[in-house]
Amino acid sequence: MATTADAAAEPPYLRIAADLRRRIASGELAPGDRVPSTRRLAEQWGVALATATKALTTLRLEGYVEARPRAGTVVAARRTTPEGPRRQPPAAAPEHDLTRERIVRAAIDIADAEGLAALSMRGVAARLGVAAMSPYRHVGGKEDLVLLMADTAYGELGYPDTPPDGRRARLELGARTLWRLHRRHPWLAQLAPLTRPLLLPNLLVHGEWLLGALEGHGLTPSAAMDVQVLLFTYVQGVAVTLEREDQARAATGQTDDEWMDAQTAALHALTATGRYPAFTRLVTSLGEVGYDLDLDALFELGLRSLLDGLAIT
Template sequence: MAQSGSTRYSGTGDPARSLALLWRTAERSARKGRTDLSVDGIVRAAIEVADSEGIGALSMRRVAEQLGVGTMSLYTHVPGKGELLDVMQDTVFGETARPDLTGQPWRARLEQVARENHALYLRHPWLLQIATNRPVLGPNMIAKYDYELRAVDGIGLTQVEMDSVITLVVGFVHGAARVSVDSAQAERDTGMTDERWWQAHQPFLARMSDPDTYPVAAAVGAAAGAEHNSAINPDHAFEFGLQRVLDGIEVLVQRRATE
């Protein structure tokens, strides 16, 4: 799967048109055009292109090719690439499982949030290339946000702290997922697994990491390399990091309980 290093931004389309598409308040397919096309069909095709070829390959022309139609026929339903990107994001946000975790400890609920976001990024790596500081205000995004907030509802945090905790957890997952995606991408592009890379480079690294000059790096690097048989293990990094993030949140929860 091809990847582009450039960052895309959500919310770059016309706000009114994006919101109309996201909430389907003005179905553009009602206008004259191909009756076999719809917003949902175009969005599904766009997601397929991004999943298989990367976000850099996404264009109205490429989506039209995927559907086997002329490019101009898409504009009857979707005004442009910016609006399409917003609806793509909101559509995949609807994939996260949201089981009823009533009665479960807040840590278990936050783990559910973290693991669902992690799985979502691995299914759709192109999400990692979209800056979401201007979030898509679609129905699936809002439903997802509401569900995630309920993981920390009623545990003594302020509303701002609840939002900050979700931002912290999802932000950690974003970084961890990027490590996993980059590792998989490196293997596809080079034909070499992380394990093989480590086996080829470890003897040289051992010689260069002079324990007299770099005593801590030499010892820790050797121990971590022996444990993971690579420079980094993305799965371990995710599991270890998630528990440490939750540990930090637990300190805040306990502090609020004593105030």
């Protein structure tokens, strides 16, 4: 039987993993349920983000949890035998198998599931099951790693060799391709301000596509650059909401619907003041159905309005 001293001597990440394992085994956390994020675990247990990441990595290797983009880390669907989990944790990757590509992919997985704020070099090492300093043999540091992640992510989607007819169709394809990438990797919208663009080969592929659509239509070089920047900024501006949604869910533990339900009293108090008649009429007309914000539909509305406003056909 373990003593209090034994428990205290146990590494923190094992204590965290054991607690989550118990909650999963008891049914408190069911398959598909989101488990606490690395940031929340770090706050609850008073440990570093890398320690929390190592705990979740341990459970992932054992088959208890899995990372899902935009959903975070959730309880995996697993079958068990009387002896325990069928899936056994694989051995840590040998150091000589560690490559820059594996490091970048692991970092992207962390950022997709937990957000860019949860990313650290130690966390990446923990996810890969290697020594904390091992990634530094392939990547200079977190700043370099984020640039490699971004270049890799922007390179996941490209364009056809034969462009569609018409510059509007080409611009729409470029904007929608960028939107799909930001949908897949919400952290991309958090990387750099507009005035300090990332000079990445795979990002320039998208800029080249947009600028190519604007050639030969009488625009000055500055105007063509303005339109290209405007389109990219529009995509990025809508996409900023994606990671903020994830951060809000992680911080509050509430889904968007649960959060909105909790705001009912405040909403009624505002409409009852009589100071916001247009808003009150709109809310009343929506009735119990309410308003569901569909970011994809909003993106299409904005893109159409933007191109119409620029008189691009």
